[in-house]
Amino acid sequence: MPSPGFAIENPVFDPAETLPRAELEALQLERLRALVERVAQVPFYRDYFTLHDINRRSIRCLDDLRRLPFTTKDDLRRHQPLGFLAVPRKAVARIHGSSGTTGRPTFVAYTAQDLKTWSGLCARFLVAGGLKPEHTVQIAFGYGLFTGGFGLHYGVERVGAAVIPAASGNTRRQLDIIHDLAPEVLICTPSYALTIADGARELGMDPRSLPLRFGHFGGEPWTEDMRREIEEQLDIVAFNNYGLSEIMGPGVSGECAARNGMHLQEDHFLVECLDPQTLEPVAEGEPGELVITTLTREAVPMVRYRTRDIARLYREPCPCGRTGIRMGRIAGRSDDMLIIRGVNVFPSQIEEALLRVEGTTPHYLIEVDRPGTLDQVTVKVEIRPELFSDRMDRMQALRERIAREIHTVAGIRAEVDLVEPRRIERFAGKAKRVLDRRSLSDGN
């Protein structure tokens, strides 16, 4: 991890961030019990509790969380709009919606207290990542149903810094504002940060000469490579944060100056890391699906919400003194998970392995077959000039190296197929990375 270009100070916005683990867990237990009582207002949970005879006395320790039901995105959709509301409608202070990639948005409501909690949680990670009251922050997130813009906006105000609500799009105008108002901080998606750098170059400006000093990026999965790109192109320090509208929005977790994983705000969220297939906890440090229970949310409390986001959790103490466990980058979606000879594999792991071999991305395809009884994985990688040698031994060594990296990262043996340029189909939007042919042959 590159060290930030400024001295690492360690201000903590809220003393709750450094609660000793025992106190934190006692607080979580107390809040979990209260949650069971509150969600009994929601028919979805009430029916389950009645059937399984669950009440606040059923929760004796944090592990008893596992007696509670999961909640999925489909459950939320089936009860739209606002079927999960746990407070009277008149107590609702704001309504956001999740970006509906599939049809209508899923609405989420907030009470006035929820909004206060939310801005406080955003303020925590902003301060952990260097924000000070004297700073000016340009927010280039969408303002609207999407939780990013308003969530961060009130977080920045809570810290006492100045907000420029530039909203998303119109890169030229973003650059004019950066030039005229000299904000030190940029908040947007990581890919938009790179668009801003591109835009500056197109206008004949050096993006490194912009007054920006650091940025808080989120709203989409990104990689360490992308972080390096952003930092190099804009000459800033880039921080990662995580959240999702079904749970609240940004503020579920965020990086401190150590930038070694995102601290989960555990006094407000109880987080499990489960095998998406068995729904049992994964081994320490292994990637699993994050399942989040909101401990304080009033309007739409969520019990064991299956985020489908795959990440690792780290429990070792962080030098910053925050006691919340840390989560790694989102490594994929559980919907994309492949089971190869019983091993859970995410396409993102294959990508991670390829990233370790210079020049192999971005074009690859994972093919899965079952010629007999065993799964067989072939990773097709387009050859690029920097990978190609006239020597056969070098080419064989390249194949072996890719296979070795895949085995190291994903734990599976894959056949590596080098293919000619442009042999892997290009897609306008999200690239198709997996071709699973097993279901065609045996109905599995």
Next chain:
Amino acid sequence: MKLQQLSLFLENRPGRLGAPLESIAAAGINLMTLSLADTAQFGILRLIVREWELARQVLEHAGWVVNLTEVVAVDVLDRPGGLAEALKVLESAGLNIEYLYAFSLRRGDKAILIFRFDDPDQAIVVLKAAGLHVVDAEELFSHIAVGEGAAEAMNANEGE
């Protein structure tokens, strides 16, 4: 003294060899010789042409991954033991040959071989010191009648 060799990455499936050769033929470029190294899955096609810069452009434009390597052409007597003599020289100098292939035409009583060395410059010094004749591009191409090399190379390839 060195020759420029173009190498191409090819998938090992029917019809792949013809496509790049057609591209350079269409540009009016003569193929002097070629060699193909392959596995069940992919192959490396190596070409010697006079207009290698143009050929490279044409091939890259057509979407091939092309690599440029310096190789050394040596002529040896076309009789039993001719190659063995040259190899002995290289061996005793401790020079490593990555691969070699024969030119498909003769020059008088000599056969021309293409060598790929780790260190072509040192190889040239050793070969010359041993009295072997290193053929440079100018000499090589001036002795080859236009069209002859390409035709023979293609014929040789059909046997594969």
